[in-house]
Amino acid sequence: MSEEQIIDPTQPLRYTPSEIEPRWQAIWDVDASLYAAEDVTEGKPKYYVLEMLPYPSGQLHMGHVRNYSIGDALARYQWMRGFNVLHPMGWDSFGLPAENAAIKNNIPPREWTLGNIAEMRVQMRRMGLSYDWQREVTTCLPDYYKWNQWLFLKMYEKGLAYRKQSKVNWCPQCATVLANEQVVNGRCWRHEDTVVEQRDLTQWFFRITKYADELLDGIDKLDGWPEKVRTMQRNWIGRSEGAEVIFHVTGTSHTITVFTTRIDTIFGATSVQIAPEHPLAKEFGAADSALQQQIDAMIEQQKIAKEADSLGAIEKQGVATGKFATNPFNGEQVPIWIGNYILADYGTGAIMSVPAHDERDFEFATKYGLEIKRVVAPNVDIDELALPYSGEDEAVLIDSGDWTGKNPLEAQGEMAAYAEANGFGKATVTYRLKDWGVSRQRYWGTPIPIVYCDECGMQPVPLEQLPVLLPEKIDISGEGGSPLSRVPEFVNVKCPTCGGEAKRETDTMDTFVDSSWYFYRYTDAKNDSAPFDSAKANYWFPIDQYIGGVEHAILHLIYSRYWTKVMRDLGLIENDEPATRLFTQGMVIKNGAKMSKSKGNIVSPDEMIAKYGADATRMYALFAAPPDRDLEWQEDGVAGISRFLARVYRLTTKYAPAIAAHEKREKKTHAGSFAALTPEGMKLLRKLHQTIAKITLDFSGRWHFNTCIASVMTLMNEISASEALMDGGAIAVETQTEVFRVLTLLLAPFAPFLSQELWGLLGNEGPVFRASWPVADAELAKEDEIEIPVQINGKLASVVRVAADASEDAIKAAAYADEKVAARLAGKTIVKVIYVPGKLVNIVVK
Incomplete structure (x- = not known):
């Protein structure tokens, strides 16, 4: 906030996210280094947090919002804890939907895809997501798929990529081969109503079965992965x-x-x-x-x-x-x-x-x-x-x-x-696991870098001739075989060995190849001489926290584990597994079903942001349910979060001028003795530090974002109840400074726009998420009261609040004195009382 911006405390400010959020995003967009990770740092631990990259369909949905809000909150929290954070984003941009859309709308797949990416990137920026856009990866561009081809040829050299005739899964609707992992309940993973057929075709395969035992044994080491995912992978490998x-x-x-x-x-x-x-x-x-x-x-x-x-x-x-x-x-x-x-x-x-x-x-x-x-x-x-x-x-x-x-x-x-x-x-x-069939009879994918010569037989394309470029603006609407087979200028080529006439392979690679290693490319996204620099990859890997849907358990997640082991054996990396921890978020449900275009129950993030702001939309996605559970979408909930943020804004801006002036005058740190505090100030500070302790525990140990936000709300209620005391001077400006500064920091991972606005109004400089996460004072964070459930014959009758150090007799007395308990006990004989220290009172009656 500039010195010219003056707040009149007699005029309550109105919370206007439609003004605050675009203004800050414009400021953030100018600074490309704002969310940039440092490739190597001394004395600062690294933290690689990643959400699974999306397919660029053109519009984000609330499932994306929830997924990305989880990752963004974690990234901001780790920055505030002093970590060197890598938080990138990219696009899984090859695949059948683009090809089908191109046929339907008469738009080349590249044009359709890149246009959708541009739209979704705008949406992500409007949400305030903290991505290092300098590392952006787009898998349909030659600077990426060149390395798909390079890795394919390295695997071919090692006997891990091979071609054979076999019975394969064929989806008549996709008109292409499917890997075993893409057949779900006998049907295509993209088309729930299409029964997969069996056909005899000559196809390319990756020898994933060579790693079957290692993939299976490695599951026991993935103790940071959900047990459900580990069980699914064990069953799929099926030894x-x-x-x-x-x-x-x-x-x-x-x-x-x-x-x-x-x-x-x-x-x-x-x-x-x-x-x-x-x-x-x-x-x-x-x-x-x-x-x-x-x-x-x-x-x-x-x-x-x-x-x-x-x-x-x-x-x-x-x-x-x-x-x-x-x-x-x-x-x-x-x-x-x-x-x-x-x-x-x-x-x-x-x-x-x-x-x-x-x-x-x-x-x-x-x-x-x-x-x-x-x-x-x-x-x-x-x-x-x-x-x-x-x-x-x-x-x-x-x-x-x-x-x-x-x-x-x-x-x-x-x-x-x-x-x-x-x-x-x-x-x-x-093993139930079979080798991974990667040939696809489609256009929009990575060309397989193999040439067939009548004299020399099957020949790999020389590495120096990569990439084999995908031709643009071709007819992809014809029936039968790969569309590339109908492009003579692509098919007809000189043999790299004898120079004679030869033909290119016209199948393209399964798009799960793209997503099997993309997170390594993020560590060195602009490298034009190698897939990535090994030293950079070895610094960042394994991923500290990976976030995505459980539906990828035996598709992307098992392929990425395989790919990691192959690249390790090629000498490119040192790690055995791609990610230390995996989190699978719940779905977003509306009207009893998962949000989807086919069900017509999609909620547009743009609409929610226009009405309530990005902060409120993100916070609701984190608040409405624990992140691993399904979330039932309720627009009233977003409106409620917006009202809460408006309360925070009104109260903080009321006291911001005095706090900012005090900060400018004192230039002091916010720690030390609380001996001179008034009882009222001490009570408020005690609640503040208890909140710091609870949110820190919930954030770092359990990921209970919903309870984190609930704790901030409870703290805000305490601050609001103290407003008259602050106005009357019973709570000094020093305490006010500490309270509102910490409140802003606690909100920063969840509501970055509002927090940044308030951070400046309170007299602070720089990004709020680069400030240090508050540390709870151990003495102040001690709970002064605790809640004890009271049961009668094992059924909850009431909950009583008692002093944290209350004796057993005092707790039992409080239980008997409770009105609900007393009413339930009337006319009954107490047989015995079971007391679990600090946890429970169960009164057995007859």
Whole structure:
């Protein structure tokens, strides 16, 4: 505030965020260094806080506001605590929506995308978000996707990127391949109503399975991640130890390989069952039209079950093929069945059925009258054994050849070794996790830097020729294949090895490639000679706090963990995991459903900001619910926050002239003795320091932003109640200075515009978020009163306030004296009183 700006204390000022906020944002926009991080600092700890980068759809929604408000509050708090903070932002800007929008609106994807980015950047600035825009990353620009291609080629050199023909997931609506992680309940992750098909295509893959064990083992070290996310990743990786066993199809040269975790039960196998889409099922069906009709019906059943997300509950059905296979352990012939509950892409697509010792197999065998043979039994009379029985620890094998009498766990290793020694099996580990298919038959993505030459075969594009540029302004509306395949000037190229005629790869990369490593690029965003400088990345990583939705648990989050390990092995970085801590925020709900365009319940941040201001909009997103819970949107709540901020503004500006004059005159720090304080001033200061202590704990230890804001509101009520005392001089200007200065600092992470305005009016200079976070005086922060819940027969009757040092007798007396408690006790006999020191009084009556 300039000296010419004078406040007339007789005229209450009106809180006008529409004037205050744009004025401060204009000032902040001029200073590019305001939120800039220092790449290396001495004597100052680093803190890397990051929200997941958005797709530039053109408009922010309240889910974005909530996510970014959490990160912004944390970044500002850490600045105030003296950290060197990196808080960047960028754009996940390749992908199908831009391509579809381009087709629909006849706008080139690049133009549509960059226009949306410009709009969203304006919205973010209007919200006052503290991003280091000098590090901005846009994944659809060549200065970024060049390094996608560079990393692809480095992975190709290491055998981590490869091409093969395989059965892949195909979304007919997207007209492209999907990775396994992008298939949700049998449907496309972008289109909830579109059932994914299986097609045989030649595609590019990343060998993520090479890191399966490390990805799994590393989960136990991620103690700063939500347990829900860790469980989802464990389940998705799906490690199973067991053995593969080869059954020969009788009378043919064919074999069926089964995977089992219980090879010890193989003497009890009474059938082999294969998936409807198993190659042998197709061969059997080709020779028997009636069988083929039954197989087709099973495939359709699986498709319907996937669509309804009910594969686990599907009624188990099977059909006998009339063929038999030989059990290699005992030479018995067992029938081959096709089962509708067996999936071709899970394990080997075939199982051995041991109905006496597996519930699923027992159900199937009972239904179709298959033999049930017991080969595992506890040390009791087996005639009393209820089936199925799956015991391992306290059991022995029976009727199992040389392994009869042995413990099942002991026998498993021996039998797997026997199978390997005799050429019909081996111990093995299987995973649900499959290699990551990254080919996409779309235009708007990173071109895969591979060339195909008739003479030299498949050739990588030389590193010095990167980037392979994505051509602009092409026709992307045609059907069939990648749009790039219809661009001769892109496809036709010279072979980098022999110089002869060659053709480029026309598939583009999965856009999850872009988001798997973008946060490393933030550490050195303008580097044109490497993806990033390793020293800078090693300084900033791992990310101290990552913030985003739980829906990315087995997509972005598992891919980014994989990518981190690959870059570590390439010598680019030193860390094993991308982020130390992960926070998954709740959704924003309106009218009982998640906000979305399809449901028509979107609330525009621009509308809220125009009516109530950015500070009120942000604060409501943090106040209305704990950040990890869903938030039910209520506009009245934003209005309530706006009224609260207006109270803060009115009262602070009333006393600001005297405080600013006092600050200018005294030029002193705000700590020291409180011995000369009046009782009224001491009471207010005590409340102030109790609030500092509570907010600091809630902020840094528990992220209870809603209770932080509630504490500020409670403090404000105390200040308002003291207004007459301040006017009358009972609370001196020194105390007023401390109270309003700290109030402003406590608000700074949540309401940056208002806090900055008040910070200047109170006579301070510089950004408020660069001031030191207040430290609670331990003596003053002691609670003088505490709340004790009072229960009657275990049900809450009332809450009494007592002195913090009150004795047990005093607390019980306060409980009996409470009007609600006394009314409930009338006419009843007290049996006993249970007292939990400082926590609870429970009165047991009859």
